Amino acid sequence: MKSLYGKFLLMTTMIMVFSTIAGFLVTNTYYHRVIKERNDAKNVQIAETIVRHIEDSPDMDLSNYLETIGDIGYQLYVADEAGKDYFYGGEYRAKNLDPSAVKKVLGGEVYHGMREFPRETFMTGFFANEMTNTIGVPFKYNDRQYAMFMRPDIKLLFSEVHTIMAGMIVVVAILSLLAMLFVAKMLIIPITQLTEATKRIANEKYDTQLKIDRRDEIGQLAASFNKMAGQLQENDHIRKEFISNVSHDFQSPLLNIKGYAGLLKSPDVPAEERAEYAGIIESETNRLSNLTRQLLLLTSLDQSSRMVEFKEYRLDEQMKACVNKYRWWLEESSINVSMILEPVVYKGDESLLENVWDNLLSNAIKYNQPEGEITIELSQKDEAVQIMIQDNGIGMSESELKQIFERFYRADASRTKEGTGLGLSIVKQIIELHKGKIIVDSSPGEGTTFTINLPKM
Numbered sequence: 001m002k003s004l005y006g007k008f009l010l011m012t013t014m015i016m017v018f019s020t021i022a023g024f025l026v027t028n029t030y031y032h033r034v035i036k037e038r039n040d041a042k043n044v045q046i047a048e049t050i051v052r053h054i055e056d057s058p059d060m061d062l063s064n065y066l067e068t069i070g071d072i073g074y075q076l077y078v079a080d081e082a083g084k085d086y087f088y089g090g091e092y093r094a095k096n097l098d099p100s101a102v103k104k105v106l107g108g109e110v111y112h113g114m115r116e117f118p119r120e121t122f123m124t125g126f127f128a129n130e131m132t133n134t135i136g137v138p139f140k141y142n143d144r145q146y147a148m149f150m151r152p153d154i155k156l157l158f159s160e161v162h163t164i165m166a167g168m169i170v171v172v173a174i175l176s177l178l179a180m181l182f183v184a185k186m187l188i189i190p191i192t193q194l195t196e197a198t199k200r201i202a203n204e205k206y207d208t209q210l211k212i213d214r215r216d217e218i219g220q221l222a223a224s225f226n227k228m229a230g231q232l233q234e235n236d237h238i239r240k241e242f243i244s245n246v247s248h249d250f251q252s253p254l255l256n257i258k259g260y261a262g263l264l265k266s267p268d269v270p271a272e273e274r275a276e277y278a279g280i281i282e283s284e285t286n287r288l289s290n291l292t293r294q295l296l297l298l299t300s301l302d303q304s305s306r307m308v309e310f311k312e313y314r315l316d317e318q319m320k321a322c323v324n325k326y327r328w329w330l331e332e333s334s335i336n337v338s339m340i341l342e343p344v345v346y347k348g349d350e351s352l353l354e355n356v357w358d359n360l361l362s363n364a365i366k367y368n369q370p371e372g373e374i375t376i377e378l379s380q381k382d383e384a385v386q387i388m389i390q391d392n393g394i395g396m397s398e399s400e401l402k403q404i405f406e407r408f409y410r411a412d413a414s415r416t417k418e419g420t421g422l423g424l425s426i427v428k429q430i431i432e433l434h435k436g437k438i439i440v441d442s443s444p445g446e447g448t449t450f451t452i453n454l455p456k457m
Contacts, residue, residue: 008184012177040115043135047150051139062141070153077131077149081106090129090153097131097149105147111136114151127154190218194225206233242407250291253284294422297355301429308349308433310457315346315353315385316378322357323376326365334371341378346385347457352430359423360389360450367448368393384436385454392447401440 050069054062063086070076070089078086079102097113105111113134129151136149190212200208208229212222260277263269269277323330323337330337364374368391375390396404405428431438435455442448 008188009181012180012184016173016177036117037115040112040135043114043150043152044110044112044137047135047137047148050150051137051148054139054141058142069150073153074150075129075134075153077134079106079147079149081145090155092131093129095131097134101136102147102149105136105138105149106145108138110138111147111149113149129154187218190214190222194222197225197229201229201232204236206236238407250288253287256284257281291422294426297426301426301433308352310347310349312345312347313350315344315348316341318350318354319357319376319378319387322354322361325358326361329362329365330374333365333368335365335368335374336372337374337376339376339378341376342380344378344380344385346454348434348454349430352433356427356430356452357389359427363423364389364391364393364448367391372447383456385456387452387454388449390447390449395444395446395448396440396442397444401442404440 054060054065066076066078066086066088073089075090075092076086076088077092077097078088101111101113111134113132113136117128117133131149134149134151136147139146139148190210193210193212197208197210206229209226210222212219214222260281264274264277264281319341320339323339361374361376368374372392375388377386377388377390379386404424407422407425428438431452431454434457437453439451439453440448441451
């Protein structure tokens with residue numbers, strides 16, 4: 001696979017070649033359409049000035065004068081009516097002037113060889129050192145008719161200034177190319193670093209960070225990569241902790257079931273103890289069943305595999321039914337429940353919201369004081385429905401409040417209370433699926449208040 005630097009070098013070279021060819025083509029077109037005719041007219045004007053001076057000075061030495069014109073940068077060909085030829089200045093590469101052209105000029109016409117010179121690619125006509133690529137004008141000297149053909153001597157026209165300019169163009173082109181290659185290298189270095197870092201991420205080395213301090217798009221990409229790597233590292237930590245917690249929460253009841261099942265095999269176990277052991281096995285089985293159910297629900301919420309089904313139903317009646325479901329537990333724990341429920345018709349997912357009230361109410365009972373109290377309020381605002389569930393139980397500290405919605409977190413670190421540590425995480429996700437908010441207020445020894453605001457859908 002070609003490297004990005006190699007591709008950039010190839011593209012740069014191709015662009016330079018293409019630009020050079022395109023520049024020549026454009027310049028050639030401009031030369032043939034504009035410059036060539038202007039160049040012909042300019043040289044005709046110069047030639048007419050020369051012959052006018054000759055005609056105005058009959059006593060001058062014609063040969064010496066024309067040699068002087070040749071020495072200052074022109075190639076001259078002079079023919080008289082007697083058929084004699086004279087050359088001054090630089091030598092022509094090709095003496096291919098048609099005799100008919102000489103006759104026409106001797107007859108008084110002006111020859112426009114530069115203008116009529118055949119079109120050639122890359123404006124080579126400008127440099128063609130041929131007699132056909134000249135202009136011709138007639139003149140008289142000492143009562144004899146002459147035809148003078150001339151063109152600039154290209155060798156003499158290229159002065160030191162032109163050489164310096166050409167050298168400067170070459171140097172600028174080389175320096176520009178080197179600068180482009182250097183800039184390309186500087187751009188590709190961080191991309192190479194990013195490629196290597198991506199490979200490390202693919203190998204689950206999430207502690208990878210890019211040290212690229214730039215303020216351009218590559219700098220923004222590096223910052224986004226570092227943020228992504230940090231998030232992946234955090235997710236990996238959560239994943240490992242999740243697996244550890246799941247393994248622990250499955251292992252404990254399984255060990256209990258295995259242990260008590262082994263005891264039940266003994267024929268010497270009294271009936272009373274046998275019933276107790278069976279009750280423990282049943283309790284642990286229910287615990288595993290509850291954990292599995294909550295894990296499946298959490299997974300479906302994470303993957304959005306369960307579509308939220310919004311439909312209108314009586315929210316107050318659902319909450320009354322939830323309290324009645326736990327009436328036996330409330331009476332067993334001697335907990336009083338007071339309810340202030342406005343009749344509310346809410347459009348939401350009835351099944352998911354039932355999980356919310358189940359989790360919050362069971363927590364309020366589980367972590368309450370003996371003979372404690374629970375207050376449940378349901379009220380309807382202009383744009384939302386507000387639910388408050390309050391208890392006067394053991395409460396939580398500020399540090400615990402920051403973590404209660406994390407998966408498998410349990411304020412009861414010793415896990416003396418039954419639970420999975422998933423309930424409040426599920427509650428928060430369901431509330432967010434309904435575009436709502438949940439607020440927790442708690443103090444150790446004073447109780448906990450959950451306030452939920454659900455916007456009307």
